[in-house]
Amino acid sequence: MTRVELRFAPTARLRRLVLVAALAVVGAVATGHGELLVVAAPPLVVLVVAPRSGLPRTAAVSARVGPQRCVEGDEVVVEVDVSVEGVERVDATIVLPAHTTASYDGNVGGSARSGTTTVRWLLVPRRWGRHEVGPVRLRLVAGAGCHATELTVAVGEVVVYPAAGVLARAVAPHELAAPLGEHPSRAVGSGVEFAGIRAYQPGDRRRDVDWRTSARHGDLFVRQYAAERAFDLVLVLDTTADAGEPGSSTLDLTVRAATGLAQTYLRAHDRVGLVTFGGPLRWMAPATGTRQLFRVCEAVMAVRPDRAEAAAGAVEYGLEHLPRRMLPHRAFVAVVTPLLDDRPLDAVRLLVERGFSPLVVDVLTTGPAVTPGSPAALAARAWRMHREALTRELGALGVPVLPWDGAGDLTGALRHAMRSGSPRARAAGRP
Amino acid sequence: MRVRGRAVTALDRVAVVLTAAACVLVAVLPDPSRPPLVAAALALAAALTAAATAWRTAGTVTLALTTAAVLLASVLDTSDLRPAQLVVTAVLLVALVVALDRAEDRGRGGSVTALRAPAAVPVGRAALAAGAAVVVAYTSARTVVPSVGLVLAGLAAAVAALVLATRAHGR
Numbered sequence: 001m002t003r004v005e006l007r008f009a010p011t012a013r014l015r016r017l018v019l020v021a022a023l024a025v026v027g028a029v030a031t032g033h034g035e036l037l038v039v040a041a042p043p044l045v046v047l048v049v050a051p052r053s054g055l056p057r058t059a060a061v062s063a064r065v066g067p068q069r070c071v072e073g074d075e076v077v078v079e080v081d082v083s084v085e086g087v088e089r090v091d092a093t094i095v096l097p098a099h100t101t102a103s104y105d106g107n108v109g110g111s112a113r114s115g116t117t118t119v120r121w122l123l124v125p126r127r128w129g130r131h132e133v134g135p136v137r138l139r140l141v142a143g144a145g146c147h148a149t150e151l152t153v154a155v156g157e158v159v160v161y162p163a164a165g166v167l168a169r170a171v172a173p174h175e176l177a178a179p180l181g182e183h184p185s186r187a188v189g190s191g192v193e194f195a196g197i198r199a200y201q202p203g204d205r206r207r208d209v210d211w212r213t214s215a216r217h218g219d220l221f222v223r224q225y226a227a228e229r230a231f232d233l234v235l236v237l238d239t240t241a242d243a244g245e246p247g248s249s250t251l252d253l254t255v256r257a258a259t260g261l262a263q264t265y266l267r268a269h270d271r272v273g274l275v276t277f278g279g280p281l282r283w284m285a286p287a288t289g290t291r292q293l294f295r296v297c298e299a300v301m302a303v304r305p306d307r308a309e310a311a312a313g314a315v316e317y318g319l320e321h322l323p324r325r326m327l328p329h330r331a332f333v334a335v336v337t338p339l340l341d342d343r344p345l346d347a348v349r350l351l352v353e354r355g356f357s358p359l360v361v362d363v364l365t366t367g368p369a370v371t372p373g374s375p376a377a378l379a380a381r382a383w384r385m386h387r388e389a390l391t392r393e394l395g396a397l398g399v400p401v402l403p404w405d406g407a408g409d410l411t412g413a414l415r416h417a418m419r420s421g422s423p424r425a426r427a428a429g430r431p
Numbered sequence: 432m433r434v435r436g437r438a439v440t441a442l443d444r445v446a447v448v449l450t451a452a453a454c455v456l457v458a459v460l461p462d463p464s465r466p467p468l469v470a471a472a473l474a475l476a477a478a479l480t481a482a483a484t485a486w487r488t489a490g491t492v493t494l495a496l497t498t499a500a501v502l503l504a505s506v507l508d509t510s511d512l513r514p515a516q517l518v519v520t521a522v523l524l525v526a527l528v529v530a531l532d533r534a535e536d537r538g539r540g541g542s543v544t545a546l547r548a549p550a551a552v553p554v555g556r557a558a559l560a561a562g563a564a565v566v567v568a569y570t571s572a573r574t575v576v577p578s579v580g581l582v583l584a585g586l587a588a589a590v591a592a593l594v595l596a597t598r599a600h601g602r
Contacts, residue, residue, distance in 0.1 A: 012487055012491070012532065012535070013529070016490075019491070019498075020498050020525075023495065023498045024502065024521075033505065035505065036502055038521055039498070039517060040521075041521060042521045043521075043524070043525060048557075049560060082545060088548055089546065089547050089548070090545040090546035090547075092542060104543045107546075115546070138545070139542070145532060
């Protein structure tokens with residue numbers, strides 16, 4: 001615990017007691033009525049029994065927050081320890097970060113007699129990001145409420161990762177390039193998923209012989225199994241704008257979709273890469289493993305422009321500056337965008353030209369609220385028509401557009417998009 | 432828990448109005464005259480404002496007006512009951528100060544009480560102060576004939592009070 005020096009100041013109570021006593025004394029002197037001094041006596045008695053010299057000089061305080069890394073909606077505990085003798089009351093106020101709810105969990109330790117206490121709050125961060133929790137402001141009251149001082153205790157930072165709940169399971173195209181993985185492919189190999197039966201050929205393993213089929217046909221047949229391959233997923237995030245209410249804005253849904261997809265595929269031992277455009281172009285080469293999941297989460301959380309970037313103005317680069325190794329052969333590209341301007345269309349065109357069959361996840365769930373008949377309504381209508389035109393152009397390119405409001409499961413739509421796309425186009429995706 | 436908190440806040444605010452009302456009623460009755468009545472009405476209005484808004488300024492104005500009503504009533508009414516009324520109103524004024532403090536603290540909101548301990552009152556000093564207050568009240572209610580001894584005693588008491596107060600409230 002940190003020991004801090006206390007500097008007490010007179011409270012409103014002390015000033016008011018002095019006011020009553022002073023009015024009574026002045027009244028007694030001015031009017032010559034000595035009995036008015038009786039009114040001054042009780043406040044003066046209180047002031048005498050609560051001297052400044054009896055106040056504590058130091059206090060020990062500490063604060064902690066945990067866990068320091070969590071997911072949106074998780075509970076975070078903030079505890080503050082105070083140890084000070086000779087005070088009558090300690091009031092505590094916590095300064096909360098934006099989009100965070102808190103409930104006071106009461107005193108969880110210490111005793112009034114020893115002057116120690118531990119107070120606890122339960123915080124629920126509702127929005128991803130790096131949040132500064134606190135400080136906690138303590139108000140120490142002593143001397144019959146006539147003296148008070150305030151302390152500020154720093155708490156710490158909490159990293160809140162976006163909630164991921166996008167996919168029930170990892171789905172993959174039939175044709176996969178990477179040799180090792182967990183997705184059964186069309187190619188025959190040494191996996192565990194049954195792929196078919198064929199006639200026995202010299203060199204086949206005896207344990208692969210299907211004895212029941214062989215007995216039925218009077219000839220030897222062997223079972224075939226699907227080869228298990230890995231899958232390359234590249235997430236392209238459009239961070240141009242953030243529209244909608246905080247907590248369910250387009251940027252919120254974008255990072256949640258990206259985190260969910262990355263989490264699901266990395267758990268299936270696939271490789272996941274990341275590209276963000278709309279501001280400065282950032283990328284992360286596809287890789288696998290838990291470390292990549294954390295790298296993706298950290299990168300996704302950096303899409304919100306910080307103060308320095310906002311002050312400097314956005315520097316825009318298109319996907320044409322993306323290194324070719326970022327988009328491996330037969331990678332599946334998911335573009336997560338609110339489709340608010342033409343930049344996602346340009347990005348998708350570029351991907352199609354390179355031979356990929358991307359899927360577009362549309363994360364815009366709200367429209368502008370306008371009064372019917374007003375000029376704003378006309379503008380809103382034009383804007384909707386523009387979005388519709390964008391969607392149609394994407395459809396003309398053979399790119400499926402999947403609206404996602406943050407609640408649904410993308411598994412079925414992803415499977416449809418992966419298996420309806422042209423295998424030739426994907427096969428031609430060698431950079 | 433939230434309902435209980437709101438009830439406590441409401442009770443604190445009601446306490447402000449009731450304490451101020453009791454104080455001015457005790458001071459003004461049983462023989463009300465116009466100036467104390469006007470001061471009492473103003474004090475009640477200020478008390479209602481202070482209770483509703485929890486503003487510190489409103490609280491201080493309430494206290495000043497209530498004290499003024501008490502002093503005016505005491506000056507204008509010299510009945511035999513007046514000394515007893517003064518003692519009661521003086522205690523009620525201190526209670527009003529405490530009630531205002533509580534209502535204003537609740538009105539700030541957002542804060543929780545992490546520790547509450549009974550005030551450590553030095554019994555000897557409290558007894559001495561209360562005794563002195565009784566002496567002041569007693570002598571002020573009587574007609575005292577000035578004398579050299581009385582003046583010297585008064586001077587000695589004043590110097591002692593000054594020294595004690597400086598030591599007690601200095602750091």
